[in-house]
Amino acid sequence: MADVRGLLLIADMGGYTEYMSTHRMTLAHAQVNTSRLLERVIDAVPGLELIEIEGDAAFLYRQTEAETPEALADEVLRSAVAMHEAFHLERAYVAKNLCPCGGCKEAANLTLKFVAHVGDVAIQTIRQRTKLVGIDVILVHRLLKNAVPIPEYVLMTADLCSADTSAVADPMHEIVPELDGIGAIRAFYVDVTDIRDTSASAPAPAPTWRGRLGRTAYAAGAGLPYMFGRRRRELVTAASAA
DSSP states (O other), rough: OHHHEEEEEEEEEHHHHHHHHTTTHHHHHHHHHHHHHHHHHTOOTTTSSSEEESEEEEEEEOOSSSOOHHHHHHHHHHHHHHHHHHHHHHHHHHHHSSOOOOHHHHGGGGGGEEEEEEEEEEEEETTEEEEESSHHHHHHHHHHHHOSSSSSEEEEEEETSSSSSHHHTEEEEEEEEEEEETTEEEEEEEEEEHHHHHOOOOOOOOOOOHHHHHHHHHHHHHHHHHGGGGGGGHHHHHHHHO
């Protein structure tokens, strides 16, 4: 397996464990809603390849060419804005659908954060599924455990940020997390809402009645396999482990 240079980006939902644990009685809709949210996040960045869904997170990647770290950092920020907007629009539809269960209404408490890194990875293909391995893959996953004091942010390693972080986004804040088995690394974070405020994107439209009805029907229909038949055993197992 030859190493390649790759951009690694994880979009991770905050509040997921509490959300799933609280709504055991409405676990079917909670599962359906979080799946829908992740689908929207992934669809927002067609230029990135989905490597894996990791419970409450999407691990995305693309092989880099000769881009500068600044160009890659700019791509990360633009991708984060697109995913964040898609997530919040879908979250608004879910929370305002006509289902009164907690699994629908309290989806509004979920948040989305991002960690990103550029490094060398080895690519494995196992049963037609792409897997990435290497120390940089471990690094970006361990970076999810950090001391960033805000719920929604983009956190990038120094490999993606030049010494002048204002060229990437302003304000950027530096932290030096100690990663288990790796050691201390320099990283920089920015509030996602600060990026969105300065972006050229239009404000997300408010949920329409048609959209709310559609999400209600989707939650009701897609939740049935979880409640009966083929997904019932998985639900019981998930609820027991929560």
